[in-house]
Amino acid sequence: MNATCCATRSRWSSNSATLSAIISNSACSKMLPRAIKRLLHQATLSDQSYRFMFGRAPDDEFVVIDCETTGLNVRKDDVVAIAAIKIRGNRILTSEHFEVVIHPDSEMGAESIKIHRLRRSDVEAAPIVWKVLPSFLRFIGPRPLVGYYVDFDIAMLDKYVLPLVGIELPNDRIEVSRLYYERKYGGAPPNTSIDLSFAAILRDLGIPPLGQHDAFNDALMTAMMFVQLRDLAGRGVRIPRQRSGPAFNPMGA
Numbered sequence: 001m002n003a004t005c006c007a008t009r010s011r012w013s014s015n016s017a018t019l020s021a022i023i024s025n026s027a028c029s030k031m032l033p034r035a036i037k038r039l040l041h042q043a044t045l046s047d048q049s050y051r052f053m054f055g056r057a058p059d060d061e062f063v064v065i066d067c068e069t070t071g072l073n074v075r076k077d078d079v080v081a082i083a084a085i086k087i088r089g090n091r092i093l094t095s096e097h098f099e100v101v102i103h104p105d106s107e108m109g110a111e112s113i114k115i116h117r118l119r120r121s122d123v124e125a126a127p128i129v130w131k132v133l134p135s136f137l138r139f140i141g142p143r144p145l146v147g148y149y150v151d152f153d154i155a156m157l158d159k160y161v162l163p164l165v166g167i168e169l170p171n172d173r174i175e176v177s178r179l180y181y182e183r184k185y186g187g188a189p190p191n192t193s194i195d196l197s198f199a200a201i202l203r204d205l206g207i208p209p210l211g212q213h214d215a216f217n218d219a220l221m222t223a224m225m226f227v228q229l230r231d232l233a234g235r236g237v238r239i240p241r242q243r244s245g246p247a248f249n250p251m252g253a
Helices: 016-029 034-044 048-054 110-116 129-140 150-165 176-184 198-205 215-235
Strands: 061-069 079-088 091-101 145-147 173-175
Touching (some): 034 048, 048 129, 061 129, 079 215, 091 215, 145 150, 173 176, 176 215
């Protein structure tokens, strides 16, 4: 599978014992069926003011999320920007979005700055993650979360959510690269070349590329992917694949 992930780098300050416990709890919880995990989360919620996270999501509403981080290591790297955009039916509600740059605790490396283009001066006056997380949780509520390699973004967010409220994000999650795979590569013969890169999805769906590795732009492009892929699935339309071999020539030339 030829897949690429868009992510960058950020930081989190916590003692190593707390972090180890969080990672351990997170790893164990992934082995539980989702329904049981949700019940466990409800029972272990440490701050009851966040019980709304287990409410009923508004009909046909989703939230697309994207995080820019300081790297791809969930244990060591941290979030520097979060963007989220609501979708209602087939409408992308850009007027209802959440966007924030976060002040990291550690220095941002040159390589991560090249990717997300956030310099130290850009985040110097930004709030720390603990200040913005409550607003983010209230924005997403119980809605399903949509993303490109969304498991990575949620794993990064759970590092902060778990110590704040005692649970990981309980929201259902929808992976756009999986939806794309089903529309283009589902039922493909063995040895088919598979490209699940962000650029390939944009190209096949005719979505104009915006400035990538900007949290809001990435969330907006992902929202457009989701709406289109959902429409294709609803109509039973497949995305054409290129032939892997030479086309048959009936003239024998």
